[in-house]
Amino acid sequence: MRGMARVGVVFTVAIGALGGAMTSAASAAEVPRGQQVASANACMGCHAVDRKLVGPSFQQIAAKYKGDAQAPARLARKVKDGGSGVWGVIPMPAHQSMSDADIRTVVDWVLAGAPSR
Template sequence: MAAGLSTGAGALAALAVSALMAASGAHAVETPPGLQIAQRNACLGCHAIDRKLVGPSFQQVASRYKGNTQAQTLLEHKVKDGGSGVWGAIPMPAHPAMSDADIRTVVDWVLAGAPSK
């Protein structure tokens, strides 16, 4: 009987691990790629989605550049090269190690309003 219980407990443990893995995988799919890249590149150290931190919120950036046909290119350069003076005295550091594709994905996401899903 004890052997049957341990086998049952092992099956339950395996089921629990599978459920956790599935849940964490579902979460990763729900997180937009732009947000994932921003998280990996420490963007959230200075920017929040919906409130000012050191720099403007991503939603503030989207609002400021809404309708600007040059916004994508302008912001891609700003991320890559850094800059100052647009949002105050604190400069935005350059991110030369980020790939152009990652920068494009983050900027696309920001200009879309930084949706959380």
């Protein structure tokens, strides 16, 4: 019977781990791709979705550039090359290692208002 108890414990632990992995995957799937890319590229170290940190919130950026047809290209260039002066004296570092596709994904998400879903 001891062997059966051990199998039951292992099975319970394995099912619990699998359930946790599935929950994490489901949670990740609910996070917008733009936010996932922003998080993976340290954007969230200086920006938050809804409040100013070191830099403006993503929602503030969306509001500032709402209706600006040039905003996607301008912001993509700003992310790639860095810059300063638009939001204050603290410069935004360049993100040269980010792919153009990832930058565009983040910029499109930000300009959409940085939705959480």
